[in-house]
Amino acid sequence: MKGTIDLIKEVVTVDSLRMETVAETSRTVFAEIDSISQSEFFAAADADLKPEYRFTVFFADYEGEKLCEFEGDRFAIYRTFRNSDRVELYAERRAGRNE
Numbered sequence: 001m002k003g004t005i006d007l008i009k010e011v012v013t014v015d016s017l018r019m020e021t022v023a024e025t026s027r028t029v030f031a032e033i034d035s036i037s038q039s040e041f042f043a044a045a046d047a048d049l050k051p052e053y054r055f056t057v058f059f060a061d062y063e064g065e066k067l068c069e070f071e072g073d074r075f076a077i078y079r080t081f082r083n084s085d086r087v088e089l090y091a092e093r094r095a096g097r098n099e
Helices: 038-045
Strands: 002-014 020-035 051-058 067-070 073-083 086-093
Touching: 002 051, 020 067, 038 051, 038 086, 051 067, 051 073, 067 086
Parallel strands: none
Antiparallel strands: 002 020, 002 067, 020 051, 051 086, 067 073, 073 086
16 A cells, blocks of 8 residues: 655754753654554564554665554554665564553
8 A cells, every 4th residue: 555654753953951852843744554464563573562553664764663563553663674765664663652
């Protein structure tokens, strides 16, 4: 399936009192959206992960983000794999955010 996802980057700023503030920026990119294969599911489960999706985006669109949103749900990107001019983003649902 083809669609869009929002890649989310966390930006940390430090003020004059050395207090850190975390802000998020997001941008929408086109992606191929697939469910996780059975072998990926079991391999990730060994590491206490609960993968749900594999998002494939153009390599130039990915800037190392660790979070994304798809259909209103937030996901953590736990693994990436570069394949030529594309990168596969393996994502699990972010606990506590969607309930």
